[in-house]
Amino acid sequence: MDAMTPPTSPLLDLEGRVVLVTGASRGIGAATARLLGSCNARVAIHFGKSRAQAEEVAADIARAGGPKAAVFQAELGDDDERRRLHRDVVATLGDPLLLVHNAGIYVRNPFEETDDAAFLSRWRTTQAVNLESAAHLTLLALPAMRAARFGRIVMVASRAAFRAETDAASYAVSKAGMVSLARCLARNEGPRGITANSICPGWVDTAMARPDVAARKAEIEGEIPLGRIATPEDCARAILFYLSPLAPYANGTALGLNGGSFLH
Numbered sequence: 001m002d003a004m005t006p007p008t009s010p011l012l013d014l015e016g017r018v019v020l021v022t023g024a025s026r027g028i029g030a031a032t033a034r035l036l037g038s039c040n041a042r043v044a045i046h047f048g049k050s051r052a053q054a055e056e057v058a059a060d061i062a063r064a065g066g067p068k069a070a071v072f073q074a075e076l077g078d079d080d081e082r083r084r085l086h087r088d089v090v091a092t093l094g095d096p097l098l099l100v101h102n103a104g105i106y107v108r109n110p111f112e113e114t115d116d117a118a119f120l121s122r123w124r125t126t127q128a129v130n131l132e133s134a135a136h137l138t139l140l141a142l143p144a145m146r147a148a149r150f151g152r153i154v155m156v157a158s159r160a161a162f163r164a165e166t167d168a169a170s171y172a173v174s175k176a177g178m179v180s181l182a183r184c185l186a187r188n189e190g191p192r193g194i195t196a197n198s199i200c201p202g203w204v205d206t207a208m209a210r211p212d213v214a215a216r217k218a219e220i221e222g223e224i225p226l227g228r229i230a231t232p233e234d235c236a237r238a239i240l241f242y243l244s245p246l247a248p249y250a251n252g253t254a255l256g257l258n259g260g261s262f263l264h
Ligand SMILES: NC(=O)c1ccc[n+]([C@@H]2O[C@H](COP(=O)([O-])OP(=O)(O)OC[C@H]3O[C@@H](n4cnc5c(N)ncnc54)[C@H](OP(=O)(O)O)[C@@H]3O)[C@@H](O)[C@H]2O)c1
Pocket: 022, 023, 024, 025, 026, 027, 028, 029, 046, 047, 048, 049, 050, 051, 074, 075, 076, 077, 102, 103, 104, 105, 106, 129, 156, 157, 158, 159, 200, 201, 202, 203, 204, 205, 206, 207, 208, 209
């Protein structure tokens, strides 16, 4: 199934539900938005700076005959912008009962840093964008999910959550936090019909990974038993699994998606 092939099974039908995909202007989020649109979800395509790319994703969904999709801008490091994002999505598409916390930044922040203020600034920005925004947007969406006695929450975490990173602890900690956040939500919200899970990709072919992959492609691929880095569509399919009727009993899990490069 490619990103825009309509589902042929009711097990992949998202029944016109509203899904908020953060960071859907490019990379994993864009592939996910396209796939979910093709599976009959009403997609809220969030972006930070890349409006034109977000609008292309919406146009692709419309061209493929998907239900209504719309684009929403917000800086996810900012509390008020997250509140506005949630309000705008509800007003335009309805309450999002499906959430994909995908937007993220990867910033190196080594402990060799001598400027503690610069270290703290990178640390705080990473936690705010990657982790705090997932908790905050979930908090805002939960009342409607509880009223519906249905909700599906997916964190796009990372292999870094478990492997640890020598020069990007702020990133690894934010991703471990997302895995833990899904587990906390799984236990707290499971009794109300809401599930929360994480996917944990290794290298994925997107703008985020391209500089490293370009610099040491052979080394990176050599560590992956499947011999290639992931495509954004590999991740989108795993996210669809958790959102779809295929996975009603998955709750609090973390799915490794790294081609076998890091097994634990
Ligand atoms: N690529 C990998 O190898 C890899 C591996 C494991 C996990 N991941 C995770 O997968 C997720 C998606 O990554 P990707 O590779 O698809 O990255 P990407 O191509 O760099 O896309 C990042 C997305 O996040 C949005 N974003 C970033 N900072 C934002 C902010 N402050 N406010 C609002 N939006 C913001 C961007 O929006 P705009 O462009 O519109 O500003 C963009 O849509 C991330 O959470 C990343 O940590 C990636």
